[in-house]
Amino acid sequence: MADNAFLDKGVILGFCFFTDPHHRECRRYLFSGETEYFATEQVENIFRNAKDSIIKEHRSQVLRNIQHVKVNYEGVLSESDIEEIQSEINRDENSAWRYLEDFYDDKAGRDVYEITDELREVIREIEQRAEARKETLYSTFQGWLRISSHESVQDELTQLRAQDEEDFWIVIDAHDVAANVPGETELATTNPAEFADDQITEEVLGATAIDSIQLVFVSKGYSPSALRNNSSDSCVPTDVSGDNT
Amino acid sequence: MSESPPADDDLGDLGPPEYLLYRVAAERHEQDGRETGRTRIHKLCCLADRLLAQEYDREVGLPKYWYKYGRTISEAHLNSAVTYRPNANHFGGQAYYPADQVNESDFDHLSEDLKDDIYNAVQSVVTEHGDKTSEELEEYQYQNFAPDDFVIAYADLRWYLNTVSQDEDQHRLSHFVAPDEKTRIEELLDEMLANFDEVRYSEIHDIYLDWDDTMRLLVDIGRSPREIHDFTETFIEGAARIILRFEEHSNIDSKTLEDWREEKEEVRRDLQSRVTQKRKEALSERQSTSALDSVADSYNSAISEELDDL
Numbered sequence: 001m002a003d004n005a006f007l008d009k010g011v012i013l014g015f016c017f018f019t020d021p022h023h024r025e026c027r028r029y030l031f032s033g034e035t036e037y038f039a040t041e042q043v044e045n046i047f048r049n050a051k052d053s054i055i056k057e058h059r060s061q062v063l064r065n066i067q068h069v070k071v072n073y074e075g076v077l078s079e080s081d082i083e084e085i086q087s088e089i090n091r092d093e094n095s096a097w098r099y100l101e102d103f104y105d106d107k108a109g110r111d112v113y114e115i116t117d118e119l120r121e122v123i124r125e126i127e128q129r130a131e132a133r134k135e136t137l138y139s140t141f142q143g144w145l146r147i148s149s150h151e152s153v154q155d156e157l158t159q160l161r162a163q164d165e166e167d168f169w170i171v172i173d174a175h176d177v178a179a180n181v182p183g184e185t186e187l188a189t190t191n192p193a194e195f196a197d198d199q200i201t202e203e204v205l206g207a208t209a210i211d212s213i214q215l216v217f218v219s220k221g222y223s224p225s226a227l228r229n230n231s232s233d234s235c236v237p238t239d240v241s242g243d244n245t
Numbered sequence: 246m247s248e249s250p251p252a253d254d255d256l257g258d259l260g261p262p263e264y265l266l267y268r269v270a271a272e273r274h275e276q277d278g279r280e281t282g283r284t285r286i287h288k289l290c291c292l293a294d295r296l297l298a299q300e301y302d303r304e305v306g307l308p309k310y311w312y313k314y315g316r317t318i319s320e321a322h323l324n325s326a327v328t329y330r331p332n333a334n335h336f337g338g339q340a341y342y343p344a345d346q347v348n349e350s351d352f353d354h355l356s357e358d359l360k361d362d363i364y365n366a367v368q369s370v371v372t373e374h375g376d377k378t379s380e381e382l383e384e385y386q387y388q389n390f391a392p393d394d395f396v397i398a399y400a401d402l403r404w405y406l407n408t409v410s411q412d413e414d415q416h417r418l419s420h421f422v423a424p425d426e427k428t429r430i431e432e433l434l435d436e437m438l439a440n441f442d443e444v445r446y447s448e449i450h451d452i453y454l455d456w457d458d459t460m461r462l463l464v465d466i467g468r469s470p471r472e473i474h475d476f477t478e479t480f481i482e483g484a485a486r487i488i489l490r491f492e493e494h495s496n497i498d499s500k501t502l503e504d505w506r507e508e509k510e511e512v513r514r515d516l517q518s519r520v521t522q523k524r525k526e527a528l529s530e531r532q533s534t535s536a537l538d539s540v541a542d543s544y545n546s547a548i549s550e551e552l553d554d555l
Binding site for chain 2: 009010013014017018019020022050054063066067070071094096097098099101102103118119120121122123126127128129190191193
């Protein structure tokens with residue numbers, strides 16, 4: 001672990017939303033007690049919007065599913081009712097279908113009222129945990145206001161800027177921390193699309209004072225489909241610089 | 246045309262809707278001499294207007310629309326000189342009387358046939374409903390002339406909450422109910438859910454579902470019927486301002502409709518914000534459960550996908 005870590009929005013989101021065993025790994029990374037954590041207002045804003053959007057979309061899909069089931073089914077649900085309900089879940093809306101289908105797996109033989117009430121607890125738990133964890137996390141990291149705009153560094157990060165403007169400014173902020181706070185600084189991110197790219201990594205580590213990029217919550221063998229199909233391996237911190245701390 | 250207003254009248258324009266309002270205020274005053282509040286006058290006007298349309302084949306042009314407590318008239322579109330409205334002695338708000346400076350001859354420019362029909366329709370409505378309270382009139386209007394079953398269902402919920410919130414012994418709705426048993430309020434919420442028209446109310450579909458689940462949460466954590474009643478009123482007012490007054494109105498001018506349209510998005514945001522705030526407060530008091538852990542693997546996959554899509 002580095003002395004300082006600059007947190008990208010995905011790290012904060014992962015901490016707020018994942019449940020165990022992933023959450024345990026996130027907690028281990030963020031509460032090591034040896035590292036100072038920093039985040040900017042921009043990261044906080046992006047995180048807040050993303051958090052609200054995730055909650056809104058998942059709540060919408062779960063509550064619409066509850067409405068559909070309550071209106072169209074009554075009494076004790078049979079195996080075929082359950083299969084039908086699972087087949088009616090919309091896979092195109094957002095990712096909530098993954099746990100919705102799973103949720104109904106063992107529900108045959110139970111009453112609609114009881115089942116939908118239990119499903120309400122799932123979405124309430126997601127929201128409640130995210131809010132409570134956000135408060136916990138906010139008390140552990142320090143807000144960072146960029147001291148300098150680092151024009152010359154900006155000029156060197158051409159590939160990153162072309163690929164993703166938002167990540168570009170996160171790197172500038174992380175560089176600002178690295179350049180002004182004593183000790184080694186790592187950028188903690190969940191974004192393998194940019195930061196697992198060797199050329200981008202080389203560009204960032206070459207042009208900035210950032211000592212390493214820590215890919216948190218994603219495996220080295222990342223690919224979007226692999227992540228979807230094998231999520232249990234996806235929360236291990238991965239140091240892409242090879243410069244273990 | 247005999248229905249145009251007199252040119253030299255200090256009272257301003259007095260058309261058929263003003264005559265209807267004037268007659269309702271006058272009939273009510275003559276009926277028992279007691280004070281009549283705004284809601285009762287509005288509801289009686291709407292009932293007389295409906296009777297005129299159905300029984301007399303008359304459209305008198307009364308400006309009316311559906312609002313929080315049912316169908317109401319838009320006084321802003323009427324000449325208010327026909328009524329006198331001092332502060333009421335026996336309830337909050339104003340009492341309505343026929344204005345002293347107005348008399349039947351001020352409506353001489355209207356045709357006798359039209360005036361006779363209005364006179365008779367108002368007399369009939371006031372005789373049948375004039376002694377009802379505003380709540381009784383509201384209930385009569387909802388049960389007989391509500392725009393859809395969802396509106397009837399939310400009115401049933403509001404009346405139930407209104408009753409229990411006045412009953413000190415039932416200060417906790419879940420008091421006598423086992424945890425796995427439906428409360429009366431859940432039954433009423435289910436009735437709303439069953440009658441929710443996803444097309445008509447599409448603009449507030451998600452807000453409604455958030456509100457519905459938050460209502461159930463408020464019951465679960467033992468909030469008072471008064472608080473739950475007020476939260477219901479918030480939703481009903483929002484539904485009226487965002488959807489129902491646009492769907493159910495007549496003789497409202499285009500400028501007013503434009504004003505309603507302009508404020509609609511702000512009303513929607515305000516309603517969403519109130520529901521979100523109430524939900525946040527309620528969630529902070531909720532007892533955590535293991536429901537989410539039972540789907541941990543698939544849920545974590547879903548979150549990984551969300552992070553991937555950032």
